[in-house]
Amino acid sequence: MHECMAKYDSTGTRACRIELRALTYDVAGTRLIDVPALTLRPTGTTVVMGPNGAGKSLLLRLMHGLIPPSAGEILIEGKPLSPEQCKAQALVFQKPVLLRRSVAANIDFVLKARGKDRSRCRDLLDRVDLGSLADRPARRLSGGEQQRLAIARALATDPDTLFLDEPTASLDPESVQAIEGIVAAAARDGVRIIFVTHDVQQARRLAEDVVFLSNGRVAEEASADAFFNGPETEVARAYLSGHLDGLVET
């Protein structure tokens, strides 16, 4: 566990409150992210949804400290996001970037770099059902296997918060199911999950709460039940019904 990062709630689950204050991100005079205030619940699985270009991936990168905001701040448990806090997070990209070495070596690299117990490698691979492929070149795995390896590598850092940026995009249903199972297991283990997807059915399966983005702004933030059963905004209703034409700036 990372010192001074996550706290524990009354049930013993890791709690990691993320707050965004007056957060903006501009590129060439265009505001791509504009979030006046947003406080994510400290535990569980939050799904960030929205149409293409809504700013979902950008928001994830901002919260993970990969890109600095133009203005505003990101607070983790009330403290401004610091390099040490970023170390307590992990991000799984839509397209996994794996090292040119074996499956096991990809995990071992992270365990060694982070000073973790390297004997956990096998256990981590078993968690994502890649134990039998440990010696195979990572880049020769299928797309679904590569993404599972990327998740195992992220989990090797013992993150308080795990960001996943559309990790199942363009994967077959079996791989999607496997990845959702791994993510759900991680959430049960107390890892805070922030999951980006534009797949409504997937969001229904995973989400405990939903942040719905549109044109870089938070159009709606609600519990999963409230969001899926009675979205408050027209754009969210249109998105859920699959009729978004004309409601999103391009």
Place this chain on the structure above:
Amino acid sequence: MQQIGEAIGLAIGLLLAADADLLEIVTLSLYVSLSATSIACVIGLPLGAILAVTRFPGRGPVLVLINALMGLPPVVVGLIVYLHLSRSGPLGFLGLLYTPTAMIIAQTILIAPIVVALSRQVLEDLHLEYAEQFRSLALSARQIIQALLWDGRFALFTVALAGFGRAVAEVGAVMIVGGNIDHLTRVMTTAITLETSRGNLPLALALGIVLLALAMAVTAAVHGLRAGTAGHADA
């Protein structure tokens, strides 16, 4: 054409006879050029990786300078090393002039910029692919450089080969600092120069063919090594 045919026959004859003089020259050529390549790689690969990963004021001019040094004229390098190693030079007390060590020094200076410049380009391209993942993993610069050098090892073999090719084919610098002394500092290229000046063209051509075969053999060996291990990494 007749001379070329004669040369090929002579080259084959020299090789089949395992001519002692030829073997000595080939061995010294390999020793000098492989030593220079190894030293240039030990210095140049980490330097190339640092340049690939770091950003600092003046980096642009440094890259321009290193790229320019790739075209260093061997005779100029030979002359500079000669001036330093000659008896009246600052390093004259070492007594290295006209020794294989002086030839290694000259060739190292000649090929180190090639290794730095090419490895910088190779590793910068690789780093572009890995950069966001590395930032997400919060790796230190040292960890990033180590990872890039390991993951780029097959491309870096080619960089080393380019350095070796330049070294083994070079004549100006080793001629000046080595002196082409028989049984001491005579290598393939200086021997070819000598035989040509003597008008012994078939022997010069034969030595040229051996030199070419040698370069191809080293390239093939590296290629074989790469092919044999690539399956473990999917380079």
